[in-house]
Amino acid sequence: VTSPAAANVAPDANGTDSGPLLGIGAAAARLGVSERALRYYQQLGLLTPSGRTPGGLRRYSAGDLARVERIRELQTLLGFNLDEIKGVLDTEDRLAVLREEYQSSRTGDARRRELLGEFLALREQLRETVQAKIDRLLGFRADLDASIERIHDLLRDA
Amino acid sequence: VTSPAAANVAPDANGTDSGPLLGIGAAAARLGVSERALRYYQQLGLLTPSGRTPGGLRRYSAGDLARVERIRELQTLLGFNLDEIKGVLDTEDRLAVLREEYQSSRTGDARRRELLGEFLALREQLRETVQAKIDRLLGFRADLDASIERIHDLLRDA
DNA sequence: TTGCTCCTCACGTCACGTGAGGTGGC
DNA sequence: TTGCTCCTCACGTCACGTGAGGTGGC
Secondary structure, three states: OOOOOOOOOOOOOOOOOOOOOEOHHHHHHHHOOOHHHHHHHHHOOOOOOOEEOOOOOEEEOHHHHHHHHHHHHHHHHHOOOHHHHHHHHHHHHHHHHHHHOOOOOOOOHHHHHHHHHHHHHHHHHHHHHHHHHHHHHHHHHHHHHHHHHHHHHHHHOO | OOOOOOOOOOOOOOOOOOOOOEOHHHHHHHHOOOHHHHHHHHHOOOOOOOEEOOOOOEEEOHHHHHHHHHHHHHHHHHOOOHHHHHHHHHHHHHHHHHHHOOOOOOOOHHHHHHHHHHHHHHHHHHHHHHHHHHHHHHHHHHHHHHHHHHHHHHHHOO
């Protein structure tokens, strides 16, 4: 699917036309983050915008936006710092590359198994972290429910 | 229950003998936080140690330690900042006071109902926050499970 | 030319980390 | 006196927030 030619939109550098590229202001507004945050992620190597205009303005693709959402999810939901997040994203990027190479058999069979085993271990480790957080939150919720129940009791015989 | 007189322990200022008071080093070690963090919480009015020695050394009671654990829980599990945590702790403190006053009928009946209703609303609001976090984490876990399953598929026909 | 968006410094903030230099009780 | 713990500044760090001053395309 090719989007109709829109005025003022730079050509998609990586070839996959994923719709119009956004300026940093529009991207930040759509994501609910600050422009400063987007520039900071780039400075740390977490997210490089897909393009720049000849004038030097950053242009963000739909994939770029999805990546930022992933960053925020890992930050707010799991409490990871940006260095840890970089580790997770790097793993996911490498896994995507391996998947790409899969039909074109550029990677040897043994090497494939080795990499896949590595990825599997990392994903399962992340799953453990998530599960632990879920368990703690369920305990927290149970305590809250008990507290709420006690207030109801007090209200009954007040 | 009165603990046997231990050497080198300052008397409990608030009367309720809750065991030996700890120095800041021992308290920090037991809690797994830094001494700096404990002093910082005090500076913000989040936690005032139960006592001080004549020489000016901070002494932490078991209740103080529990309060720090609560602070860390709200920080790491829910991602609250220290100002928000102060709000939650203040609510819980006021609720504890109200509970104390309950048999001694110093508080009027209408006033009691009003306060209890207020506390109930705050607790239920906190429960909503926790529930939302749980839901998001369950979604995150489901995505991870799907990813893990796909890796297993790749390993099967590798 | 006027607006508007965007650019790069650069200092401020929050929640501490990390010494620096000094005090106090066995 | 020697160790050890603790004290109060005070500067550094991480993840940005917030202007300051300048550039660039309709």
